[in-house]
Each structure stands twice: as structure tokens, then as C-alpha cells.
Amino acid sequence: MVNRFYNVLLFMALALAPLAGQAEANLEVNTPAIASLKQSMQSRHAQLVEHYNSGAVGLTRDGMVAMRDANAVPLAQRQAVNALVSAENQDRTALYREIARANNHPEWESKIRATFGQRWVNLARSGWWYQTDGNAWKQK
Amino acid sequence: MYNRSFILLIVAIGCYLLTLSASAAYPQLKFSVADIKSPVFQTGSIEVRIDTSQSGARELAIDIEEIAVQDYALKDIRVLCRAFQWNRHEIQCTNGQLIAGDIFASALPMQFVATRSHLTVDLRPPGGEHWQFSIEWDAELWHAALTVKAGKMTHFARWLPEMLDHESFPTLTGGKLHGKIKVSGDLKGVTSAGIDLSIDALAFSDAAGMHAGEDITLSVKSNIEHDSRREHWKWRGDILWRQGAVFWQPLFFSGTDHALNVQGVFDGKTLAVHDSHLALAEIGTVKFSGVADWPDARMREFQLDAGNMALSALFDQVLKPFLADTVFAELEISGLADFAVLIQEGVLQEINLALEDVNIIDQRDRFAFHRIQAHIPWQAANTTIADISLLDGHVLRIPLGAVRVPLEIKNSHLYVPQLALPVLDGVLKLEDFSAAHTDTGWRWEFGGKLTPVSMEALTEALQIQPMHGILSAYIPRVHYDGESVSVDGVLQINVFDGSVVIHQLKLIEPMGLTPHLTADIAMRNLDLGLLTSAFSFGKVEGRVDIDVSQLELANWKPIHFDAHMFSSPGSYTRRISQAAIRNISALGGEGAVVAIQRSFLRFFEEFRYAEIGWRCALRFNVCYMGGIEPEPGSRYTLIKGGGIPAINVMGYNRDVGWQELISRLQRVTQENEPVIQ
Numbered sequence: 001m002v003n004r005f006y007n008v009l010l011f012m013a014l015a016l017a018p019l020a021g022q023a024e025a026n027l028e029v030n031t032p033a034i035a036s037l038k039q040s041m042q043s044r045h046a047q048l049v050e051h052y053n054s055g056a057v058g059l060t061r062d063g064m065v066a067m068r069d070a071n072a073v074p075l076a077q078r079q080a081v082n083a084l085v086s087a088e089n090q091d092r093t094a095l096y097r098e099i100a101r102a103n104n105h106p107e108w109e110s111k112i113r114a115t116f117g118q119r120w121v122n123l124a125r126s127g128w129w130y131q132t133d134g135n136a137w138k139q140k
Numbered sequence: 141m142y143n144r145s146f147i148l149l150i151v152a153i154g155c156y157l158l159t160l161s162a163s164a165a166y167p168q169l170k171f172s173v174a175d176i177k178s179p180v181f182q183t184g185s186i187e188v189r190i191d192t193s194q195s196g197a198r199e200l201a202i203d204i205e206e207i208a209v210q211d212y213a214l215k216d217i218r219v220l221c222r223a224f225q226w227n228r229h230e231i232q233c234t235n236g237q238l239i240a241g242d243i244f245a246s247a248l249p250m251q252f253v254a255t256r257s258h259l260t261v262d263l264r265p266p267g268g269e270h271w272q273f274s275i276e277w278d279a280e281l282w283h284a285a286l287t288v289k290a291g292k293m294t295h296f297a298r299w300l301p302e303m304l305d306h307e308s309f310p311t312l313t314g315g316k317l318h319g320k321i322k323v324s325g326d327l328k329g330v331t332s333a334g335i336d337l338s339i340d341a342l343a344f345s346d347a348a349g350m351h352a353g354e355d356i357t358l359s360v361k362s363n364i365e366h367d368s369r370r371e372h373w374k375w376r377g378d379i380l381w382r383q384g385a386v387f388w389q390p391l392f393f394s395g396t397d398h399a400l401n402v403q404g405v406f407d408g409k410t411l412a413v414h415d416s417h418l419a420l421a422e423i424g425t426v427k428f429s430g431v432a433d434w435p436d437a438r439m440r441e442f443q444l445d446a447g448n449m450a451l452s453a454l455f456d457q458v459l460k461p462f463l464a465d466t467v468f469a470e471l472e473i474s475g476l477a478d479f480a481v482l483i484q485e486g487v488l489q490e491i492n493l494a495l496e497d498v499n500i501i502d503q504r505d506r507f508a509f510h511r512i513q514a515h516i517p518w519q520a521a522n523t524t525i526a527d528i529s530l531l532d533g534h535v536l537r538i539p540l541g542a543v544r545v546p547l548e549i550k551n552s553h554l555y556v557p558q559l560a561l562p563v564l565d566g567v568l569k570l571e572d573f574s575a576a577h578t579d580t581g582w583r584w585e586f587g588g589k590l591t592p593v594s595m596e597a598l599t600e601a602l603q604i605q606p607m608h609g610i611l612s613a614y615i616p617r618v619h620y621d622g623e624s625v626s627v628d629g630v631l632q633i634n635v636f637d638g639s640v641v642i643h644q645l646k647l648i649e650p651m652g653l654t655p656h657l658t659a660d661i662a663m664r665n666l667d668l669g670l671l672t673s674a675f676s677f678g679k680v681e682g683r684v685d686i687d688v689s690q691l692e693l694a695n696w697k698p699i700h701f702d703a704h705m706f707s708s709p710g711s712y713t714r715r716i717s718q719a720a721i722r723n724i725s726a727l728g729g730e731g732a733v734v735a736i737q738r739s740f741l742r743f744f745e746e747f748r749y750a751e752i753g754w755r756c757a758l759r760f761n762v763c764y765m766g767g768i769e770p771e772p773g774s775r776y777t778l779i780k781g782g783g784i785p786a787i788n789v790m791g792y793n794r795d796v797g798w799q800e801l802i803s804r805l806q807r808v809t810q811e812n813e814p815v816i817q
Contacts, residue, residue: 030761032697033654040653070349075385078349079392079461086464094653098694101656102760 025112029102037095044088051081058129058137063096063117064089068129068137092116168192182208200224200233214242219250230255238263243295267292283324291317293342310351315342334363342384349387356384372407390461395421409434423457424449430483442483449477451498467651470503475512491518506651509533509540516549523550537602539564552577554584564601566593566612578622585619595635609670611635624648638666638683638708654695661688665708668752678720683708684752698758698798705754706768715746716779721789724778726804750782754791761798767791 048065051057051073058068065088073081096116100109121130121140129137173186184205191199200221207214217240221233236250244265252261257278263271268290275284293315319337323330338359345352359382364375378401385394402416412431419425426449430442455473463469475498482490495514502508511531517524526547533540541562548555556573568590575584590613599607616629625647633640640663648656663686672680685708692700707714753768767776767790779789796804 031694031699033656033694033699036695037654067348067350070352070387070389071345073349075352075354075387076392076394078352078387079390082390083461083464083469086469090653098654101694102699 025099025103025105025108027099027112027115029099031098031102033098034095034102037091037098041088041091041095044084044091047084048088051084052125052128055127055129055139056081057085058131059117059120059124061114061117061131061133061135063113063115063120064092066131182206184208197222198224214240216241219252220247221250221252265292281324281326283322285323286321288317288319288337293317293339310344310346310353313343313345315344315356316340330366331368332363332365336361350389351387353384353386356386357382358384367405372405374403374405376403377401390464391458392461393457397421404429406434410440422450422453424454439483439486441485442481444479444481446480447478449479451475451477451495467502467506472499472501472503474499487520489520492516493518505537507533507535516547518549520551523548525549534601538598539601556586563590564593564597566591581622583620583622585617586615587617588615589613590615592634607636607670608673609636609667620650625650636666636670639664657691657693657696659688659691661686661691663687665710672720678723679715679717679746680720680752681713681715682749682752683710683712699761701756701758703754703756703758705752707751707753714749714782716749716752717746721747721779721787724789726807747781747785747787748783749779749787751780752778753780754778758798763796763798763801765791765794765796 048057052059054072055069056067056072057065060066065085067078067082067085070078070081093113096113097106097109100106100112124130124140126140128140130140132138168189168191170187170189172188173183175185176183184207186205187201187203189201189203191201193199200219202219204217205215207217217238219236219238221236223235224231224233226232231252231254233250233252236252237247238244238250239247249264250261252259254260258274258276260272260274263269263273265271269292270287270289271291272287273284274287275282277283293312297312317337317339319335321333321335321337323333325331338357340357342356342358343352343354359380360377361379362375362377364373366373379399381396381398381400383396385392387393398421399419400417401419402413404411404413404416406412410431411434413429415427416429417425417427424446426444426446428442428444431440432438432442433440452472452474454477455471460469460471463471476496477498478492478494478496480490480492481488493514493516495512495516498512498514500507500509500512509530510533512528514526514528516526516528526545526549528545528547530540530543530545532542543559543561545556545559548557554573554575556570559570559573561568561570568588570586570588573584573586575582577583590611592610592612595607595609595611598611599605612634614632616627616631618625618627620626627642627645631642631645633642640661643660643662645659646657648658663684665683665685668680668682668684671684672678684705686703686705688701688703690700690702691698751768755766755770756763758764765776767778768780769777771777774792774794776791776794777788778791779787781787
């Protein structure tokens with residue numbers, strides 16, 4: 001169920017409106033590297049979703065995730081969740097870079113990242129936390 | 141000096157009250173002390189007042205404006221005593237109150253007894269706490285003690301961030317203190333002190349929970365003693381971590397029975413640490429000593445020595461959390477390590493690292509090195525030689541044999557003049573390997589060659605289609621700039637009895653999540669017999685050249701190239717079997733097979749050909765195909781017949797999905813030689 005939801009989420013993040021300011025960018029582009037990253041993110045989502053729900057992890061403006069309130073995680077698990085966040089951010093960074101490369105415009109990486117940042121927030125479930133333009137945390 | 145002032149104050153109050161006891165009653169008596177200053181603490185104005193009611197009952201009130209210890213101050217402290225007795229020898233308050241809002245939220249029940257040579261103050265906050273302060277003195281010596289039972293650590297919650305000069309320092313949220321602190325001295329000051337405390341259920345956290353501890357039980361023992369003959373302080377501290385857990389991003393520290401034992405001397409200008417050690421359960425013991433100037437904390441000398449450290453626990457608990465964003469984040473390391481560090485005058489002078497039976501394994505299976513033995517010395521001022529040996533391992537599935545590396549180390553530069561690394565049944569000879577650590581990370585370069593490796597062994601190791609022949613290579617200068625591996629010049633490989641020249645070879649983020657490889661490749665004179673037999677493709681005799689330009693692999697899979705395969709110039713046998721024709725047709729269209737089946741050609745096992753050609757431009761997962769010559773329309777010629785019997789093979793599919801093409805190839809090559817019926 002979680003994976004199915006994540007598939008929808010990822011598909012919509014990739015398929016919604018054109019990249020802001022880069023109408024010709026193809027965010028749906030698929031390469032073996034992108035497929036591998038999406039698979040990795042999808043399998044990790046099942047572990048992250050409970051932390052989105054609890055508010056421990058939130059979505060940042062720049063298309064990444066961050067530990068927002070570690071108090072929501074038992075002390076003994078905080079390092080593992082921290083590592084999970086770090087691994088997710090590595091995959092997300094690589095995903096944005098690969099999409100830019102696949103479009104033959106590596107210089108679009110930062111704009112692709114910003115566009116994804118907005119899309120992840122739009123698609124977040126009610127109750128999840130995200131970072132506003134002023135870097136404050138807000139619950140959806 | 142300050143102790144003398146304090147004692148004098150106590151004595152003054154005592155004497156005054158004792159004198160008062162013998163004198164006539166007064167409605168109110170009051171006297172003030174402006175302030176007391178010492179190097180360690182200061183007090184603001186102190187006012188002592190005794191009010192006498194009409195019934196003759198007396199009330200003692202002591203108001204202290206401020207007690208400051210260095211930069212930390214307690215303000216508005218008040219002692220009230222509504223029931224107190226005194227005589228020539230003693231003052232006793234059995235029903236008093238201490239009001240100190242900076243520490244205690246409400247007034248605390250208090251008792252005290254004072255004589256000419258002794259003062260005891262008892263505080264009993266609610267919840268079973270008991271704090272007892274006592275001091276006794278004579279003409280030359282004094283002894284003070286603070287005894288605590290079930291004292292709540294949260295009393296100090298407000299003070300801790302200020303004491304550590306860190307506003308975001310975690311707040312104490314729990315913990316109970318038991319034990320005793322003793323201080324002794326003479327008229328010149330403190331001469332010795334001792335701490336014997338245990339703390340249980342200690343808990344703390346910052347607002348974000350990124351620096352927090354829970355359920356911590358510690359015991360702390362410490363003593364310090366002044367050696368008047370040598371004019372220094374001799375000190376010792378022992379902390380035993382009995383249980384608990386701390387998350388201090390990114391570290392998580394838990395377990396039982398960790399111990400820190402430190403000792404040394406302090407002469408006011410120099411702090412020396414002798415024979416100290418930190419014992420971490422499951423990891424090992426680190427011994428250390430050093431000398432630092434005081435008070436600027438400049439490290440004059442520091443020595444650290446650790447033996448038989450369990451690398452598995454050391455890496456997982458201490459090192460790995462700091463490597464989260466690097467390729468090392470997913471390593472498993474086991475084995476033992478010894479290391480020693482020497483710092484002099486604040487500068488790192490020597491490191492010695494020894495590894496014993498160490499295994500380094502990448503959890504993503506990109507590489508593994510087994511049974512590493514190493515002695516790696518490093519000296520700031522000299523070149524050293526490290527001896528590193530490896531029993532076996534693999535990189536990107538390619539097995540490596542035993543190797544011994546004579547590594548020259550000079551500051552942050554590494555150099556290996558020659559290295560013979562067994563790779564499968566060949567040897568990778570590296571020459572002039574040099575590496576340096578710069579502000580932007582590690583950079584390295586080397587040259588070398590690969591002596592013949594059998595393709596059977598290589599393809600088996602890579603878990604790809606078995607191939608025959610040998611592979612050898614000349615490797616020009618290869619360098620890594622912190623992000624990419626590039627080859628200066630061309631990489632030459634001999635395979636399938638032909639040659640492969642790779643130009644512009646570049647490997648971007650080789651150990652990243654999605655490594656990219658770009659290159660232009662020119663293959664010449666490849667033996668089609670060797671090549672096709674590898675793939676069960678059907679027999680083809682002849683030779684081909686293949687140009688692959690603008691090749692790009694992402695995650696080791698092709699995402700872009702322009703490939704052109706064509707018959708090599710020259711005179712050689714050019715024959716192709718029916719089976720091979722059928723398989724080629726399966727890739728480009730079924731026309732040729734139909735033609736064979738419908739004509740007398742089906743009686744021939746082999747055909748002659750004049751030329752073979754195939755083109756593919758891979759773009760966005762689609763292979764745009766062509767044949768020997770660029771041709772308009774949907775048809776293109778893959779094989780041009782020549783001689784008797786001869787046959788032309790045409791292709792009809794211009795655009796084929798790359799995955800579909802690969803699937804077709806796999807089907808063709810996995811099946812046995814097809815039979816024309």
C-alpha cells in the first residue's frame with residue numbers, strides 16, 4: 001500500500017506541470033540511472049513514511065528531506081533515522097542531477113531541484129510538515 | 141584568601157550573636173557587610189537583622205544581594221529563621237527557610253547549627269531530597285563538605301548552558317545526584333578537594349532532540365591535592381559510565397561500563413595529563429597523556445596510543461556517522477587496529493597505524509578487500525614507507541589476488557613506484573602511482589598495463605555472456621581530479637584478435653550512486669568467429685571494425701552513442717551461416733528468413749557475403765538503426781551478398797526500443813543454434 005502510494009507520488013512529481021522556466025525540460029525522462037534511483041527511493045519510502053506522519057521528518061524547500069523534530073523518534077532510533085534522511089537526500093540529489101543530465105542540460109539541476117521541492121510539498125499528505133519560503137516549518 | 145574572608149564573616153556573625161545573648165534585648169538589631177571579594181567568588185551586600193517581637197520571640201533574617209562565582213551569579217538570597225536559639229557556644233536554627241529563586245522555585249525548609257568552629261546547614265526540598273553543607277575550622281585549617289541524597293539535577297538546568305557558554309546546549313530534564321564533595325584548606329586557600337558522586341536517571345535534550353541523553357547512570361570520583369613542596373596540584377578523575385544512551389548528532393553512544401580515567405598535575409601555568417585512558421566497551425582502550433599551557437590551552441605535547449581496537453565497533457559507532465555522505469558510508473569493516481598519535485607544539489608530528497586481518501566490504505558490493513595487514517607510519521618531517529598487504533578482494537566484480545604495496549608517504553603525498561596486482565589470470569602493473577590530498581579532496585594518477593587476461597574468466601567474473609580470447613591493455617596516464625577519472629591519451633586493448641582504442645575516456649563520480657562513463661571507441665579487425673561464438677549467434681567468418689562515438693553509460697548502462705559496425709578492409713574469408721542470418725533478421729526484420737525459406741537457398745548451410753554493416757544511434761532509450769550505407773526509406777542493408785551462393789539481408793525496423801533490442805539479443809543468444817526448417 002505504501003509503495004503503491006509512493007509510486008503515484010513519484011509519478012505525479014515527475015509528470016505534473018512543466019519545469020518552471022524550462023518548458024522544454026522533460027522530467028519524465030527515464031534512464032537506467034534514474035530507474036535505479038527511483039527504485040531505491042521507493043523502497044526507502046516505506047521506512048520514511050511513518051516519520052513523515054509523526055512530524056519527525058519534513059520536506060524542505062529545495063526538494064530534500066530533513067529531520068524536523070527528532071523528539072518524535074525514540075532516542076535509540078534517531079541515528080538510524082538520521083542515516084535514512086541522509087541516504088534519501090543522496091538519492092534525491094542524484095535524481096535531480098540525472099534528470100538534468102538526461103535532458104542534456106546539467107546546468108538545470110538547481111531549477112529541477114526547486115521544481116521538485118514545490119511538487120513534493122503539493123503532493124504531501126495532510127499532516128506532513130514542509131518548509132515554507134521563510135524556512136519555517138508548517139504542517140499541511 | 142576568599143576562604144579566609146568567608147570564615148571571618150561566619151565567625152563575625154557568630155560572635156556577634158553570641159555576644160548579643162549576654163546583652164540586653166533590643167527591638168531590632170541590624171548590621172551590614174558591604175561586599176566580600178576574592179579571586180573565586182564575590183558577594184554583594186549582606187545584611188543581618190534580628191527582630192524582637194513584643195512577646196520576646198526573635199527572628200533572624202540574612203539577606204545576600206548576590207553571590208557570584210566567576211560569571212555566574214545567584215541573586216536575592218534570603219535566610220529566615222523564626223525559631224532559633226543561641227548561647228555562648230552555639231546558634232541553632234531548627235525552623236528556617238532558604239529563599240533562592242534562581243535555583244529553587246519555592247522556599248526550602250532549612251536548619252543550621254553554628255558554633256565558633258563549625259557550621260552545618262541542612263536543606264530538605266520536597267521529594268526526599270537532602271542537601272547538607274558543613275564546614276569546620278580552627279585557627280589554621282578548615283574543611284567543608286556537601287553531602288547530597290537524591291538531589292535533583294534539574295536545579296542546575298538554567299545554569300548549564302551558561303556554564304558551558306553555549307545557549308543551545310541541552311537542558312537537563314532529569315537525574316538524581318548522590319554522594320559527597322569535600323574541600324579542605326588553610327588560611328591561604330584550598331589545599332585539597334574530593335568528589336564522590338553517583339548520578340542516575342540523568343536525562344537531557346535540546347529543543348530539536350538532536351542532542352539528547354536518557355537513563356544515564358554515572359559515577360564520578362575525583363580528587364585534587366596541593367603539593368606544597370613541589371608547588372603544584374596533583375589531580376585525578378574517574379568516570380564510570382554504567383548505562384544509558386546519548387544521541388549527539390550524528391553519534392549514538394550507549395552500552396555499559398565505559399570508563400574514563402584521567403590524572404595529572406597542574407602548577408598554574410601548565411596542565412599535564414599522565415597515564416590516562418579511555419576504555420570503550422566492545423571497542424578497546426585508548427591511552428593518552430599530554431601537556432598544555434594554561435590558561436590558553438595551547439597543546440605542547442599530546443600522545444595517544446591504542447592497541448587491539450575492534451574496528452567493526454569503532455567504525456560503526458564512531459567513524460561511520462561522520463561518513464554519511466560519502467562512499468564509505470556503506471562499508472563494513474572488521475579486524476583489529478593499533479594506532480598512535482604524537483602532537484608537539486600544537487602540530488601533528490607522527491601517526492602510526494597497524495591493521496591486522498582487516499576486511500573492508502562495500503555493502504553495495506562495489507568492492508571488497510580481505511585480510512589486510514598493514515603497518516603505516518606517517519611523520520610530518522620525514523618520508524616513511526608503509527607496508528600494506530592484501531590477500532584478495534574484488535573491484536566492480538573483478539577479482540583481485542594477493543598483493544603487497546610498498547607505499548612511500550611524504551606529508552599528504554603517497555607514491556608507489558611499481559605495483560603488480562593479480563587480476564584474474566593476468567596482472568595489472570601500475571607504475572608511478574601518486575596520490576595527494578588537497579583542499580578539494582584526494583587526487584591521484586598512475587600509468588601501467590594489463591598483461592593478458594582470459595575473456596572466459598573476465599566474462600564469468602562480470603556475470604555476462606561468456607566470451608573467448610584474451611584481453612590485454614596498455615594504460616597511459618590515468619588521473620583522478622576529485623570527481624572524475626580521466627585517461628590522458630588512449631587506452632589500448634587487445635581482444636577478439638583485434639584491437640580496441642578508447643579515446644576521451646572519462647569516468648565521472650566512479651563511486652557515486654550513478655557513475656557516468658563517456659568515451660569514443662574504435663575497434664579494428666575483430667574476429668567475427670570469436671565474437672559470434674561467444675554469443676551462440678550462429679557462425680560468422682570475417683572481420684569487422686566498430687566505431688562507437690559519444691558513448692555514455694549511466695550506472696554502467698548505455699544511454700547515448702552513435703555506433704557503426706562495418707566489414708574491415710582487407711582480404712579474408714567472408715561467410716555467414718543460415719542460423720546467423722536468421723538471428724540478424726530477428727533483430728532487423730524477418731524478410732531474409734522468409735526469402736531463404738521460400739527459395740532453393742534453404743539447401744545451403746552458409747553464404748558468402750561482401751559486406752556487413754549496422755548502425756545504431758541511441759537516443760532516449762531508442763536505437764535508430766541503419767545498415768551498410770545511409771539509405772532513405774524504411775529499408776536498409778545489413779548484409780550485402782557476394783559470390784555464390786550469396787544473399788542480401790535487409791533490415792526493416794528503423795526504430796527499436798533499446799530494451800526491446802537487448803531482449804531480442806538475449807533471446808537469440810540464449811537459444812541454441814536455430815535450425816532452418
